[in-house]
Amino acid sequence: MEEYSDTRTATSQVQDTYYGLPAVRAPHWRWLVIFYFFFGGVAGATYTIGAVAEAVSADRRVVRAARYLAAAAFLPCPPLLILDLGRPERALNMFRILKLKSPMSLGSWALFFAGGFATLGAGLQLAEDLLKRDLLPGPRRLVMLAGVPFSIFLSGYTGILLAATNIPLWWRSFPFLSPTFVGSAYSASLCAITLFLGLDREETRDTGRRLARAESICLAAELTFLTTALVRLGAIGRPLRTGKIGLIFWPVTYVGGILVPLLLQLSGPARGKEVTGPRRTAAAMLPLIGSLSLRAVMIFAGRESANRPEDYFAMTSRAAER
């Protein structure tokens, strides 16, 4: 091992960066990518929820809602991604190869297949709605389950995509970023299904209760993963916790998007009665906003994190925790 002196000059101890200039670069990603992260996550989670709901013979209305919503959430994804490319006309180059170590390559293929299954599911549902009869329920269930691996990947790979970079905040969030995104995608999807079925309707009351229970579990998981990530981030999490981004992150994402809906959902069982009215409406809408804002603050905080060479050098110093 080559040695070098730590004590050559006073300046090199105080000022251990190159004029504070960034040492790594952030991608140019902004709102197009943020909205893609949101819709892609929701599409993947909604499809998966629909397929497993069908597999356990849950309320058919949930399955129907999930099929339509998965396709609707998938629809904006390809245009958002294509528009964000530096050379949009070369979008198809994503499908020249498959690279197992590149989350971007894996994600492109997952989106391709998950989108195909989501469209197929919505098409089948539409045909059934128009013909007013069940089409091949046995094989359909299997076909829908075949899309689950791709949809699961789509629901959370964006967290891996960010973590597999050198941006200190994204890197340091590993391995909790992707689970946080998964939890957020699932809770947002359950909210979307709840809203699609209509709140406080007599015939979906039991299903609504079940959806609320699933939503509470997913919100609790998301809260756990995000809090663990924040603790792990420590000082490197400053761009997320403080400043303008912090002003969005705490009230909109952490408290408003996760904590408040979770407490609202839990407040019913705690008092021995059902959550209804405005409380239920809030609990079914807030996670959607929280889910979008989570992806927004993560992207913007990452861009700021790239401008902090001291954070990157702290993570790449030999003494850094591995």
Place this chain on the structure above:
Amino acid sequence: MTITEDVPHTSKGFFTDTSVCIGCKACEVACKQWNQLPMDDLVWMGSSYDNTHHLSSTTWRHVSFAELPGAGGAGGQTNWLMMSDVCKHCQHAGCLEACPTGAIIRTEFDTVVVQQDVCNGCNYCVPACPYGVIEVNMTASTGDGKAHKCTLCYDRLKDGLEPACAKACPTDSIQFGDIGDLQERAQQRVEDLRQKGLDAYIYGTEDMGGGQGIGNLGAQFLLLDKPQRYNLPEHPTLPQNRTLPGVLVMTVTALALSLATAWSLRKG
């Protein structure tokens, strides 16, 4: 440092000896001329002779000027650390591993090159580089929306010429050649400088600057101070080391939440 035994004869690279760099920027100019790169916006830093700040899509050689005021005690002479930075042409390159289109390839010279006719400007190579080298040119006037970086003058190498920067360097601070030869030369130079009392070391080995999945660097540097003073990380990591564990953790989480949802929704 040990000299790698299994480096094929055709592996080409740079050895940049910063101890003889005089900061003339002939390398920057020669690179821009040969590769027909547009000029950058001039931003005066105010504290240094450096006016390009870092490598970019239009600056493939960058001369950094790290000032060490009062080196050797209060009132002492101000020293400059000058260094011509360049793409490291990593043995396992983060940009290449990240590229979803296959635009970034390893050439027959073991260098890393972006195929401009394939790149679609997705930007994923940008945060994947551990050294902040590669950039997608998104500027309105000159930007083509594609990723650019040093090609180690792939076109010149094809014709048996050395890269433009190495050709132009007046002090031979930038040396080009077979990686094995360069590593021997670098080691010799470090020993000579150490005998003269300088804290010289090689940046770009498994132990310093490379390693952790990245391996050795095709462009190595002789440095005289901490790597951070040159805006270089001490011990970076190949970011794709996190892909497979990430997929496993994600899958387990998603399966658990799917089961919990199924349990909540099931009939009965």
